[in-house]
Amino acid sequence: AQKITQTQPGMFVQEKEAVTLDCTYDTSDQSYGLFWYKQPSSGEMIFLIYQGSYDEQNATEGRYSLNFQKARKSANLVISASQLGDSAMYFCAMRDPGGDFNKFYFGSGTKLNVKP
Amino acid sequence: DVKVTQSSRYLVKRTGEKVFLECVQDMDHENMFWYRQDPGLGLRLIYFSYDVKMKEKGDIPEGYSVSREKKERFSLILESASTNQTSMYLCASSSLGGREVKYEQYFGPGTRLTVT
Numbered sequence: 544a545q546k547i548t549q550t551q552p553g554m555f556v557q558e559k560e561a562v563t564l565d566c567t568y569d570t571s572d573q574s575y576g577l578f579w580y581k582q583p584s585s586g587e588m589i590f591l592i593y594q595g596s597y598d599e600q601n602a603t604e605g606r607y608s609l610n611f612q613k614a615r616k617s618a619n620l621v622i623s624a625s626q627l628g629d630s631a632m633y634f635c636a637m638r639d640p641g642g643d644f645n646k647f648y649f650g651s652g653t654k655l656n657v658k659p
Numbered sequence: 660d661v662k663v664t665q666s667s668r669y670l671v672k673r674t675g676e677k678v679f680l681e682c683v684q685d686m687d688h689e690n691m692f693w694y695r696q697d698p699g700l701g702l703r704l705i706y707f708s709y710d711v712k713m714k715e716k717g718d719i720p721e722g723y724s725v726s727r728e729k730k731e732r733f734s735l736i737l738e739s740a741s742t743n744q745t746s747m748y749l750c751a752s753s754s755l756g757g758r759e760v761k762y763e764q765y766f767g768p769g770t771r772l773t774v775t
Contacts, residue, residue: 552699576761588749588766595761634701638762646717647692647753647764651701 546570547635549650556625557658563610564620564653566635572596576638577618579609582652583631591633594618625657662686663767665750671773678737680770682750689754691733692764693717693725696747708733740774747771 548567556562568577579591594602594609602609610619622629635650666681684691690709694702694717704717706725714725722744726734733752737744748771751764 547701549701578763580766586747586769586771588751588764590763590765593761593763636764646704646707647751649694649702651699 546639546648547637547650549635549653551653552651553654553656555656555658556622558627559624561621561623562625562655564622564633564635564655566618566620566650568616568618568635568637568648570616570637570639572639577609577611578636578638578647579607579618579620580634580636581629581631582634588634592620622655627657627659630655630657663750663752663765665748665767665770667770668768669771669773671775672737672740673775674741676737676740676774678740678772678774680735680737680748680750680772682733682735682752682767683731684733684750684752684765685731686752686765687730688752688765689730690752691727692751692753693723693733693735694749694751695719695744696749696769702749705735740772742774745772745774 575596577594581589592604592607594611606623608621632652634652637648663684672678692707693705696702703719705723708714708727724736747769749769750767753764754762
């Protein structure tokens with residue numbers, strides 16, 4: 544069963560506008576962690592932001608924020624004021640302690656293109 | 660600056676060859692992971708290790724084996740390479756954390772393997 548679902552294979556956004564990348568997850572555990580990573584064309588995976596399942600506030604890191612809706616099991620990434628350098632693949636991931644606490648689960652990714 | 664390094668960025672091997680992919684981390688992390696990344700499929704876990712000489716199968720272990728003789732080094736072995744193992748291979752490490760889920764993974768730059 545798919546643990547992480549990213550339904551947007553590709554997206555376009557105009558420079559300086561905000562964009563939301565969708566992520567839904569599936570777990571029966573109460574304690575879990577949600578992560579977003581950015582992968583530029585060079586290939587390295589860059590950690591962006593983390594949200595814990597017990598965190599009451601939505602996580603923010605600079606221009607990145609995570610719209611966490613626990614009841615809907617969604618953890619959407621919001622990028623404000625898009626820049627050309629934001630063009631990349633974005634992956635949502637979950638660290639789930641249920642069963643095997645060391646495993647991470649990744650979605651299939653969203654390719655974001657920022658237009659000038 | 661934390662670092663995960665992989666032995667090669669690009670590798671070309673012939674069908675049937677034995678292939679070794681090496682990964683080294685300098686963060687004293689307990690956990691190490693090997694993923695393969697294919698377009699549209701995201702990252703799929705091949706194997707992971709939570710301690711020296713310990714290994715666990717991930718979601719797609721068939722055709723692969725691993726070795727972890729030292730804490731900082733985790734090797735992925737393709738015993739007899741096949742063309743369907745042509746892919747991007749990513750190594751990652753993270754702190755153990757127990758049931759604490761907040762520790763992200765740090766990734767290496769990836770090895771693009773082509774099997775002809």
